Structures are given as structure tokens and as C-alpha cells.
Amino acid sequence: MCSKIFGIRHLQVLLLFFALVLGFAMRVNISMAIVAMTDKRSEDPFDWNMQIQSIVFSSFFWGYIILQIPSGELAARYGGTILVTISIAVNSVVSLLIPFGAHYGGWKALCVLRGIQGLSQGCLYPTMHHLIGKWVPLEEKARLGTFIYGGTLLGTGIQLVASGYIAAYWGWPAIFYINGSLAAIWVMFYFFLGADSPQKSKHITREERLYIQTSLGHLNGQKILKTPWKKLALSRPFISLIVMHSGHNWGFWTLMTEIPSYMNLILKVDIKANGTLSALPYFVMYILSIPCGIISDYGLKKNWFSINTCRKVSNSIGEFGPALALIALCHSPPGNVTQAVGLLTVVVGLNAGHLSGFMLVHIDMAPNFAGTMMGITTFFANVVSIIAPLVAGLILEDQYDIKQWALVFYVTSCIYIVSNIIFIIFGTSARQPWNEPEETETNPDKIVEQ
Incomplete structure (x- = not known):
């Protein structure tokens, strides 16, 4: 057992955590920025209705879906550090260009730039x-996997809070300038400190490397395996995982893109308070994600429950809970800000269960192909992420009509429930037989994930 409290593996985890903090900050900053950009009380506002705004929201995912499947294969072949570095670097540059593009090219140019960010x-x-x-x-x-992916929640929460104040005091372009600058700083740090694996790290101790290799079974190197595409396509548990990921994304991105507008148009919250109240659910989700990961690891270690039960219970908390809270929101008194924000906090906060739920099932089912599997499920999930804001825009013909907002929430609730039921029935964390197909070569430097 490696006794180090903080080792090089923890440094890598921390760097990846901040990559997701920054990546999601740049992904969601448009949700608050567009409120300021279209505010008729501001100087030179953009005259974009909800339909145009919905197109802008979805444009990120036009590019995002393209590299999902190839990137899993590319990471296995060439390493992950180069891909993460390029991703954040491109997002940094584009973020700095967005104010210029929106000013001179309007919403169409903004969609192109957001599409490039999504692609990277x-x-x-x-x-x-x-x-x-x-x-x-x-x-x-x-616990460490949940910590890394918790960066998506912390980045979302910090961005929503900061954006409200930045827009109020310095104007909405400053949101993108600050994001781009912070991302550039991260790229410099990761360039010098990041590594593809313990075998390739220049800073790791022999003791820590041996600990990681022993745990993952990497002592003698790992086979480079051909992805079993046909078996993946015919795997019922894997198809249920695709459905689950897609259903989760529908809910997550509907709420992400629409909550600031709901706060502004229905609850009449000003831009600074809007950012804080919109962010509160994501901070709660981040806080809840920490005990979820710790309890999952501890419960499995003590044999309190099987890994399959652990994943499905966690996931059900993260999907059924928000669905019920959304239904309650639809029946809450109109204009009651405290109750509405409280229910939205419950909706998003309970979503933390998915981080120790379906998000880890890829690794449980087939660790040799977890990256590729995540690419496939994320591809389909983000096709849904394109559709969800557009559907919300179509429903919200009158953006001030509380009944139309209730319909958006009802649809989201139904999708949460149905997708999780499918996952409970057909999903599994059992190691799949196609995890070990016929090998093609062996290379100790190219270690596939465990």
C-alpha cells in the first residue's frame, strides 16, 4: 500500500479536475452571458428571441459530438495528455475571440465559435x-473519479456566480476574456506537469508507480486490443448505458441552459442575484458528490453491497430524485422565489448520484475499452443535448407563460424516469466477456485503462 498522502497520482487528478472546471466554465458561460447580451436595459442589446437563443445554446454540441468516438481510440493509441491540452488551449483562444465575433458576426458567428469550442x-x-x-x-x-468529474459541477457553479457579477460590473465580454486567460494558465502548468501514465511520468517515485501498477494489473504491461465494435453494438447492457447517458444529458442541459432565463423571466431576479441563485444547485451537487464517492468506495470495501447494486442505487438517487422535484416545481406557487430555488437546488443537487452511478459503469463493464465506450455514450448523449434546448425553445412560444415552463419541466421529468428504469432493468456493472478479445500486440508503454 502506498502511504503517501499526496502523490503524483493526486497531482494528475488535481490537474484533470481543473481541466474540467475550466472546460465546463467555458461550456456554460453563455447561459448567463446571453441574459446580459439580450437585456433590453443594457447598451446595444442583441435582439434575439428564445428560438435564436436556443440555437446558440445547442451550437456547442454541433461540434462536440464529432470527436466523441474517435477520441477514445486516439487516447488509447497516442495518450491522453496531448488531447486534453489541445482541448483547453483551443477553448482558451476561441473564448477570447467570442466578444469580437458576436459584435461583428451576430448570433451566426457566435454559433460557429461555440461549435469550435464544442469540437475541441x-x-x-x-x-x-x-x-x-x-x-x-x-x-x-x-472517490478520485468522482472528484475529477466533480470539476464539471464546481466549474459550472463558479461560472454562473462569477458571470452575474462580471457582467454587472465590467460587461459581458469580460466573462469570455477571463475564462480564456485562466485556461491559458492551466495549459502552461499541464504542459510541464501532466503525464499519460505512471510509466511516463518523470516525477513519480518507484514506490507509487509500483502501487498503481499492482492495483491495476499493469506490472508486465498490457495488451493493445482491438475494439469489439460488433459486440458493443449488440450488448444490451451497453445500449441501456447509452439510453441512460442520453436521458441524463437531456435533463442536465435543459436545466443548465434554461434556469438563468427562468430566473430572469418568471422569477424576476436581477443579473447578479440570477447568477448566484442559478449556481446554488450546482454547488450543492458538487458538495453531495464527495460523500457519494466516499460512501461507494467504503461500502464496496466492506462488502455492504455489490458493485451493481451500488451503481444502480446511486444512479436512481441521481435521476428519480430530480424527476420528483421537477414535478413538485410545476405545482409550486407562481412567483415564490424561495420555494422555486429550493426545488431547483434539490433537482440539480441530487443529480450528484450519477457520478458514482452510470458514469463509472463503463469502467466496471469493460475497463480495457472504457475510453471508447465513454466516447460512444457521450456521442449519443450529446446528440440529445443538441435537441433538448431546441425542444425547450419550441415549447416556450411565450417565454413569460408559466404553463409552458411547466411543460418543459414535465417532459424533462419523464425522460429522467424512463431512462433510469431502462438502466435498472438492462444495465449491469458485471465485467463483460468481450473485455478480453483476441490480442494483436503487446507494449508495456501503452497501457489500456483498468
Whole structure:
């Protein structure tokens, strides 16, 4: 057992955590920025209705879906650090260009730039799964994996809070300038400190490397395996995982893109308070994600429950809970800000269960292909992420009509429930027989994820 409280594996986890903090900050900043950009009380506002805004929201995912499947394969072949570095670097540059593009090219130029950001972020999730499989020992998988992916929640929460104040005091362009600058700083740090695996790290001790290799079974190197595409396509548990990921994304991105507008139009909250109240659910979700990971690891270690039960219970908390809270929101008194914000906090906060739920099932089912599998499920999930804001825009013909907002929430609730039921019935964390297909070559430097 490696006794170090903080080792090089923890440094890698921390760097990947901040990559997701920054990546999601740049992914969601448009949700608050567009409120300021279209505010008729501001100087030179953009005259964009809800339909145009919905197109802008979805444009990120036009590019995002393209690299999902290839990036899992690329990470396995060439390593994950180069892909993560390029992703954040491109997002940094584009973020700095967005104010210029929106001013001179309008919403169409903004859609193109957001599409480029989405394209470059397409490799983030598959590459994260790949690097977690290289660096994180099995005994620490849930808590460190949850910590890394918790960066998506913290980045979202911080961005929503900061955006409200930045827009109020310095104007909405400053949101993108600050994001781009912070991302550039991260790229410099990761360039010098990041590594594809313990075998390639220049800073790791022999003791820590041996601990990680022993835990993951990498002592003698690992076979480079051909992805069993046909078996993946015919795997009922894997198809249920695709459905679950897609249903989760529908809910997550509907709420992400629409909550600031709901706060502004229905609850009449000003821009500074809007950012804080919109962010509150994501901070709660981040806080709840920490005990979820710790309890999962501890419960499995003590044999309190099987890994399959652990994942499905966690996931049900993260999907059924929000669905019921959304239904309650539809029946809450109109204009009651405290109750509405409280219910939205419950909706998003309970979503934390998915981080120790379906998000880790890829690694449970087939650790050798976890990156590729994450790329596939994320591809389909983000096709849904394109559709969800557009559907919300179509429903919200009158953006001030509380009944139309209730319909958006009802649809989201139904999708949460149905997708999780499918996952409970057909999903599994059991190791799949096609995890070990016929090998093609052996290379100790190219270790597939465990």
C-alpha cells in the first residue's frame, strides 16, 4: 500500500479536475452571458428571441459530438495528455475571440465559435476515462473519479456566480476574456506537469508507480486490443448505458441552459442575484458528490453491497430524485422565489448520484475499452443535448407563460424516469466477456485503462 498522502497520482487528478472546471466554465458561460447580451436595459442589446437563443445554446454540441468516438481510440493509441491540452488551449483562444465575433458576426458567428469550442471539447470525457484508468488505483476509483468529474459541477457553479457579477460590473465580454486567460494558465502548468501514465511520468517515485501498477494489473504491461465494435453494438447492457447517458444529458442541459432565463423571466431576479441563485444547485451537487464517492468506495470495501447494486442505487438517487422535484416545481406557487430555488437546488443537487452511478459503469463493464465506450455514450448523449434546448425553445412560444415552463419541466421529468428504469432493468456493472478479445500486440508503454 502506498502511504503517501499526496502523490503524483493526486497531482494528475488535481490537474484533470481543473481541466474540467475550466472546460465546463467555458461550456456554460453563455447561459448567463446571453441574459446580459439580450437585456433590453443594457447598451446595444442583441435582439434575439428564445428560438435564436436556443440555437446558440445547442451550437456547442454541433461540434462536440464529432470527436466523441474517435477520441477514445486516439487516447488509447497516442495518450491522453496531448488531447486534453489541445482541448483547453483551443477553448482558451476561441473564448477570447467570442466578444469580437458576436459584435461583428451576430448570433451566426457566435454559433460557429461555440461549435469550435464544442469540437475541441469532444475529447474531454473519453480522455478523462482513459487517464483515470491509467492513474487511479482500483481502491480509489470512486472517490478520485468522482472528484475529477466533480470539476464539471464546481466549474459550472463558479461560472454562473462569477458571470452575474462580471457582467454587472465590467460587461459581458469580460466573462469570455477571463475564462480564456485562466485556461491559458492551466495549459502552461499541464504542459510541464501532466503525464499519460505512471510509466511516463518523470516525477513519480518507484514506490507509487509500483502501487498503481499492482492495483491495476499493469506490472508486465498490457495488451493493445482491438475494439469489439460488433459486440458493443449488440450488448444490451451497453445500449441501456447509452439510453441512460442520453436521458441524463437531456435533463442536465435543459436545466443548465434554461434556469438563468427562468430566473430572469418568471422569477424576476436581477443579473447578479440570477447568477448566484442559478449556481446554488450546482454547488450543492458538487458538495453531495464527495460523500457519494466516499460512501461507494467504503461500502464496496466492506462488502455492504455489490458493485451493481451500488451503481444502480446511486444512479436512481441521481435521476428519480430530480424527476420528483421537477414535478413538485410545476405545482409550486407562481412567483415564490424561495420555494422555486429550493426545488431547483434539490433537482440539480441530487443529480450528484450519477457520478458514482452510470458514469463509472463503463469502467466496471469493460475497463480495457472504457475510453471508447465513454466516447460512444457521450456521442449519443450529446446528440440529445443538441435537441433538448431546441425542444425547450419550441415549447416556450411565450417565454413569460408559466404553463409552458411547466411543460418543459414535465417532459424533462419523464425522460429522467424512463431512462433510469431502462438502466435498472438492462444495465449491469458485471465485467463483460468481450473485455478480453483476441490480442494483436503487446507494449508495456501503452497501457489500456483498468
